[in-house]
Amino acid sequence: MACAVSRSGSGEQACGCPAVRASALSLSAADCARVEAEACRPPKDAGVPVTQWSCALLSAQVLRNGIEASESSVRRILRRAALQPHRQKMWLTSQDDEFRDKRDDVLHVYYDTPTDEHIICLDEKTGMQALERRYADLPMRPGQPVRREFEYIRHGTLTLMGAFDVRRGKLFGFVSEDHNSLTFVDLLNVVDACYPEGDGHIICDNLSAHDTDDVLDWFDEHPRWKRHFTPKHASWLNQIECAFSILHARVLARGSFVSKDELREALYAYMLWHNQTDQPFHWTYRPASWSTNRGRTSGGRN
Known part of the structure; x- marks a missing residue:
């Protein structure tokens, strides 16, 4: 069954729902930047007692800050900025003085x-x-x-x-x-x-x-x-x-x-x-601190 479509001053309607979500298109570059900044802030610093943001939680948080961004809009902003609050990468600091x-x-x-x-x-x-x-x-x-x-x-x-x-x-x-x-x-x-x-x-x-x-x-x-x-x-x-x-x-x-x-x-x-x-590993790691010519050989495989 086809949905009736009508136009009004508030935007195109399909079955009573906006065909184009206003919040998805009306965010300014400054608002998007504020969403990205909030995503990089630990939730506890914003008074939210969790360890990482979800799109739903972040959408609710930026709404409290006066930015009307839906969950899908937040997801789009994070994807465009290559931000992934749900992921983490472990690393270990060496305390070796040498x-x-x-x-x-x-x-x-x-x-x-x-x-x-x-x-x-x-x-x-x-x-x-x-x-x-x-x-x-x-x-x-x-x-x-x-x-x-x-x-x-x-x-x-x-x-x-x-x-x-x-x-x-x-x-x-x-x-x-x-x-x-x-x-x-x-x-x-x-x-x-x-x-x-x-x-x-x-x-x-x-x-x-x-x-x-x-x-x-x-x-x-x-x-x-x-x-x-x-x-x-x-x-x-x-x-x-x-x-x-x-x-x-x-x-x-x-x-x-x-x-x-x-x-x-x-x-x-x-x-x-x-x-x-199997074959030898193709070992290529060289620290950024090495100069162009220091420690280099003609090939990376030993």
């Missing part, structure tokens, strides 16, 4: 190390749970993703003592029931055995187990290996974190394991497969 020196040291290892020297990133991926889903997944169908039952059975946790060859993109190591200084020394021995010749660089984070007397003794006994620490709260500079993230997505996030042994087998199978298919 942050810049450590960061630059690691980056120069990536970019400036002679091609005949090894670059190996080390870390522990701890707390990997052998979770068994109580019920089998329902397979994907057209228009419907895989469905997974929420309940699961715990079978314990394992740690991957991992090493990542930056130049070759190879991930290797061993699975352990625990992780401590002696386990880290075992990992160093694995690296040393895999690379019997040539000098090399070990990159690791500031975990206390990486800086004990046992570890220091190992490096004294193996002078061809040089150790490099990432800054505190900057483990993202360690390329093995990228490899661990991919492993988590491909193996752990949707895995179901009836025992720790099955989890262990899955991790070893993944590393073998990974080393046949």
Whole structure:
């Protein structure tokens, strides 16, 4: 059934409703700027006891400030200004007084190390749970993703003592029931055995187990290996974190394991497969503080 349309001095009407919302078109640039400014203000500062604005709450707030803007108008203004009050991004401030020196040291290892020297990133991926889903997944169908039952059975946790060859993109190591200084020394021995010749660089984070007397003794006994620490709260500079993230997505996030042994087998199978298919990361990060020519190499891939 067609709606009757009439025109009057107040605007076009369709079934008694404005066909063109006046508030959507009549806001001045100054009013839009006031809406954007209010969106950037914490709601509590405006007397609203919530942590973030919604379009409905923001519309009511600007109305109290004398701006007649509908919820859809507020949404349009925020979209145009690329403001997203419903989202947040986490970050962590490093309190390391030597942050810049450590960061630059690691980056120069990536970019400036002679091609005949090894670059190996080390870390522990701890707390990997052998979770068994109580019920089998329902397979994907057209228009419907895989469905997974929420309940699961715990079978314990394992740690991957991992090493990542930056130049070759190879991930290797061993699975352990625990992780401590002696386990880290075992990992160093694995690296040393895999690379019997040539000098090399070990990159690791500031975990206390990486800086004990046992570890220091190992490096004294193996002078061809040089150790490099990432800054505190900057483990993202360690390329093995990228490899661990991919492993988590491909193996752990949707895995179901009836025992720790099955989890262990899955991790070893993944590393073998990974080393046949994957390539080195295309690492390009350079701090803005670096000059145009400092620390640059002809290519970004190691």
